[in-house]
Amino acid sequence: MVLSSDNARFSLEKTPPSFVLFGEPTEGLRPIAQALPGVLQAKGYRLAPTEEAPRAVLNFIRADRPTPYRRKAQGTMVVSFLELPEVPQDPIAALYSYLVRALSNMLVVYVPGWGAHFLTLELGQYHEPEGPGFMERVAERIHPIASSVLVVHNRFEPDLEPELWQGDELTESLSAAGRRLAEWDLLPAAFPIEEILPPEDLRHVKRLYGIGGLSYGNLSVRKDERRFWMSASGVDKANLREIGRDILLVTDYDPLENAMRLSVPPHVEPRRVSVDAIEHWMIYREHPQVGAIIHVHAWMENVPSTQFNYPCGTYELASAVAEKVREAPDPSRAVVGLKNHGLTITGRSLEDILERIQGRLLRQVPMS
Incomplete structure (x- = not known):
């Protein structure tokens, strides 16, 4: 799969990437847990049955309990969602441990009314403000993670x-x-x-x-x-x-x-x-x-x-x-x-x- 800037932002394989939801979302994350699967499915993703090893996992965690999703296969990517009242002044120092403790490839920190801060294992970080098209932009940010194929075997x-x-x-x-x-x-x-x-x-x-x-x-x-x-x-x-x-x-x-x-x-x-x-x-x-x-x-x-x-x-x-x-x-x-x-x-x-x-x-x- 190759994504081209001349085409749509989403270009999927013939076999659609699969995903599952894991964990119990907090009150602030509940709208994301309800809306994001539909956005992904509209882009060509497939909600996987529980017995299948999915390509991607949307993992909803809490600050006091960043429960990891235990992968069944090396190729599964995990995007963890965490609700906080605000983003720390030094996000990498304050948030990277949540990323690792939840065994994630990406951490999405959602602050109600402010938007989302994204942090990757490679230290990529960026902000998407809340507002029109917010869920679409969240989907675009997690897409390179959720659809990628690991070659680690x-x-x-x-x-x-x-x-x-x-x-x-x-x-x-x-x-x-x-x-x-x-x-x-x-x-x-x-x-x-x-x-x-x-x-x-x-x-x-x-x-x-x-x-x-x-x-x-x-x-x-x-x-x-x-x-x-x-x-x-x-x-x-x-x-x-x-x-x-x-x-x-x-x-x-x-x-x-x-x-x-x-x-x-x-x-x-x-x-x-x-x-x-x-x-x-x-x-x-x-x-x-x-x-x-x-x-x-x-x-x-x-x-x-x-x-x-x-x-x-x-x-x-x-x-x-x-x-x-x-x-x-x-x-x-x-x-x-x-x-x-x-x-x-x-x-x-x-x-x-x-x-x-x-x-x-x-x-x-x-x-x-």
């Missing part, structure tokens, strides 16, 4: 060549680049997930997604025509050492399983590769001259940007970024802005990228 194949079990010069360059990005403070942890989630919920997240924590940024380097080394999900990018745990060799994408294929040492219990592996895979396959890719939560002025705020690890975000790389004057040295998110930067090597971005990055990502 990994298929590990214990067939990595023994001579690569300890890495090679390329993995050394990956480790060195990770250390430099950390020195520039460009790979922060979002929030200490183990401090926010109770043990049961933390186990659920790790079991479902195989992550070690929440962190921003990733990097990769091409190994050969079809393979590339990439940082693992949720690891300390400043300390990339163990092959199969901190750094993984991506060999392919399997569209039938919707899974990334990875070659790992047979004696290692592997971690999942970064959720952006599908994006890097698309770029490497289309542009043989690209030798490395870095993604950071920072910004540069006057860069082309994706139009929609798709979540990390989705096929839609990967396609949108790949399209912008394709349109660049030199795809091997492209800089692409990810809406409300950060940058993906291609280069002929990791050193090439680091030289080009040093001193040019803005720490504040513009939100819209």
Whole structure:
């Protein structure tokens, strides 16, 4: 599915995305819980039966009890709705824990009479004022989340060549680049997930997604025509050492399983590769001259940007970024802005990228 600015804001797959409602809405959220399903259905969504694993969940939570929806499948996206008397002065610091505790991809904070504040895992945030067309605008804001297809399943194949079990010069360059990005403070942890989630919920997240924590940024380097080394999900990018745990060799994408294929040492219990592996895979396959890719939560002025705020690890975000790389004057040295998110930067090597971005990055990502 690709959304075009020349067409309607909603462009759905042949199989309509499904959704369910979960939780008990507060008095202020009750009108949203009653009206939003009809708006989504008019746009082509389908209300799923309770026994089905839906594409999206509208989860209504309370400040004193942000109950999570326990996903039956990795590909389910959760949008949680919370009513508050006002939005805190620092929304990210005050609200991000609700987002994580409710195991959500997006948090919608509704303030009666004021409107809604939206916050995503990638720190995208924006406001929709209450008034004419409010429910339509809420539906448009959650659509990129609710309709996206996650590519987070990994298929590990214990067939990595023994001579690569300890890495090679390329993995050394990956480790060195990770250390430099950390020195520039460009790979922060979002929030200490183990401090926010109770043990049961933390186990659920790790079991479902195989992550070690929440962190921003990733990097990769091409190994050969079809393979590339990439940082693992949720690891300390400043300390990339163990092959199969901190750094993984991506060999392919399997569209039938919707899974990334990875070659790992047979004696290692592997971690999942970064959720952006599908994006890097698309770029490497289309542009043989690209030798490395870095993604950071920072910004540069006057860069082309994706139009929609798709979540990390989705096929839609990967396609949108790949399209912008394709349109660049030199795809091997492209800089692409990810809406409300950060940058993906291609280069002929990791050193090439680091030289080009040093001193040019803005720490504040513009939100819209």
